[in-house]
Amino acid sequence: MKNKRIIIAGGTGFIGQELARHFGKENHVVILSRKSSHSSNNRYDDSMIKASDGYNITYWRWDGKTVEKHWASAIDGSDIVINLAGQSVNCRYNKKNRDIILRSRVDATTALGLAISQAAHPPKLWINTASATIYRSASDRPQDEFTGEISEEKNKNMPYSILDRCRRNCKKSFAALSKGKDSADYKDLDKDFSIQVCLAWERAINEATVPHTRKIIFRTAVTLGSGGVMVPYFNLLKFGLGGRQGDGKQMYSWVHIHDVCAAIEWCEANASMEGVYNLAAPNPVSNMAFMATLRKLTGHVIGLPAYKWMLELGAAVIGTETELILKSRWVLPSRLLQSGFQFQYPYLDQAFGDILQQTKPSRYHLFK
Numbered sequence: 001m002k003n004k005r006i007i008i009a010g011g012t013g014f015i016g017q018e019l020a021r022h023f024g025k026e027n028h029v030v031i032l033s034r035k036s037s038h039s040s041n042n043r044y045d046d047s048m049i050k051a052s053d054g055y056n057i058t059y060w061r062w063d064g065k066t067v068e069k070h071w072a073s074a075i076d077g078s079d080i081v082i083n084l085a086g087q088s089v090n091c092r093y094n095k096k097n098r099d100i101i102l103r104s105r106v107d108a109t110t111a112l113g114l115a116i117s118q119a120a121h122p123p124k125l126w127i128n129t130a131s132a133t134i135y136r137s138a139s140d141r142p143q144d145e146f147t148g149e150i151s152e153e154k155n156k157n158m159p160y161s162i163l164d165r166c167r168r169n170c171k172k173s174f175a176a177l178s179k180g181k182d183s184a185d186y187k188d189l190d191k192d193f194s195i196q197v198c199l200a201w202e203r204a205i206n207e208a209t210v211p212h213t214r215k216i217i218f219r220t221a222v223t224l225g226s227g228g229v230m231v232p233y234f235n236l237l238k239f240g241l242g243g244r245q246g247d248g249k250q251m252y253s254w255v256h257i258h259d260v261c262a263a264i265e266w267c268e269a270n271a272s273m274e275g276v277y278n279l280a281a282p283n284p285v286s287n288m289a290f291m292a293t294l295r296k297l298t299g300h301v302i303g304l305p306a307y308k309w310m311l312e313l314g315a316a317v318i319g320t321e322t323e324l325i326l327k328s329r330w331v332l333p334s335r336l337l338q339s340g341f342q343f344q345y346p347y348l349d350q351a352f353g354d355i356l357q358q359t360k361p362s363r364y365h366l367f368k
Contacts, residue, residue: 001265002026005078007071007123009062009108010034010085014228015129015260017048019082022261024055030074032062032085046227064108067115075112076119080268081213083112083128086201092319093193105201113208122212125268128205132221132253132280132331134198139249142284144334145219145276150195157192157327163312164322194323202276214274216267218260221280221331224351225257226358233294234364242295243305248288251330253280256345256354266341278333282346287325290348297352298364 004027008016011031020029049055060071064085075081085108091097109128116122135143136156143149151157154168168189175186202217222229236242260279267273285293295303306314311322333341345351361368 001268004028004080004268005030005074007032007075007078007081009064009081009083009112011082012048013084014046014225015223015257016084017046018225018227018257019084019261019264020049020055020057022258024049024057027056029055029057030071030078031057031059032064032071033059034062034064034085062111064104065111067111067118072115072118075115075123077121078123079125080264081112081116081123081126082264083109083126083205085109089194090320090324092316093321098193102197102200105197106204109201109204110208113205113210116210116213117208122210124212124271125214125216126205126210127216127218127264127267128201129218129220129279130201131194131198132219132278132329133194133327134202134219135329135331137250137328138330139251139328142251142330142332144332145278146334148278148331150199152191152195152199154190154192157195157323163309214271216274217276218263218279219276219331220260221253221255221278221284221329223257223260224254224355226355228257230355230359231363234298234359237295237298237300237303237364238366240300240302240304241306242291242300242303244288244291244303245306245311245325246287246308248286248291248305250287250326250328251284252287252290253284253329253331254290254348254351255279255281256343256351258354259343259345262344263336263341266336266339270339273339275335277335278331279336280331280333281343281348281351282333282337283348284330284332285348293348294352297349297356300364 006023006027007030008019009032010016011020012033012035023029051057062068062071087100087104089101134150135148136151172189175189179185205215205217224230263279291303311325315322
């Protein structure tokens with residue numbers, strides 16, 4: 001793909017920067033971000049790419065809520081809009097964080113839709129990333145775009161530990177006493193927050209009226225590359241903690257960042273593609289297999305496991321949720337495969353092999 005103007009909203013994180021790196025030499029990439037270049041996110045210590053590095057790239061600040069002239073003018077006449085915007089879910093799901101997570105996704109999507117609808121020359125393609133976690137926790141069979149089950153019921157979306165259940169029951173008791181069992185606060189505790197976010201996120205793009213722009217929703221699995229989510233895994237390996245999490249049987253859907261870039265190019269080149277696509281490699285693995293493969297390829301013999309109760313205590317200490325690790329995400333990219341798309345990294349060992357070639361051993365070994 002060459003000579004395109006590509007708008008990436010929320011492009012300062014790991015995925016956005018990798019897209020900019022991939023497309024920024026032969027296209028003009030415009031990144032919209034609420035954060036400054038020095039803000040911490042899932043890039044960790046990696047600096048953002050710059051025009052001085054040889055990339056045709058422009059950064060614009062936006063509030064992620066309202067249509068502002070400076071960035072709306074960039075969308076007018078652009079070729080592709082890619083929306084990655086959304087507050088990280090790597091936090092505790094208290095009321096404040098829940099509101100930020102939801103609004104950061106819905107508001108940004110709504111604002112982009114309005115800007116596209118107002119453009120004299122709207123982009124031909126709008127890709128909105130969403131999450132493969134929209135499907136229920138599945139250990140019995142894979143979920144795809146045709147037969148996948150989507151339910152807001154909390155019990156279908158998370159294998160709760162004893163500590164999880166105690167925390168939930170305490171919240172329900174407090175809500176019943178303070179607001180009553182008929183209150184929205186009480187009833188919401190039986191609904192899965194992540195699914196509610198996913199549904200609202202997709203609803204925002206589906207409700208946008210952009211008749212001259214194709215809309216594609218990528219339900220994206222965990223994206224693997226030399227940074228991003230791999231950094232915490234490398235840190236676990238360093239200290240001999242690279243064993244399974246929980247019982248290790250939960251499925252782990254993933255996709256290599258190169259295939260994310262390739263899927264965008266594929267969708268741009270095939271004008272008939274529209275709607276929802278699962279963006280996940282066709283060969284998901286269990287958490288146990290994921291960690292075992294990573295240990296093998298990095299040369300680690302020992303990997304101590306982390307049991308559910310340990311994860312729950314650890315999550316409380318560092319301010320995150322065990323759902324991010326323990327939910328069984330078994331997702332297949334049926335529509336992408338039917339369209340003829342071919343994954344360069346369909347198997348996990350291939351993906352890890354490429355990532356490790358780009359990674360210094362000192363990132364995952366203490367004494368190298």
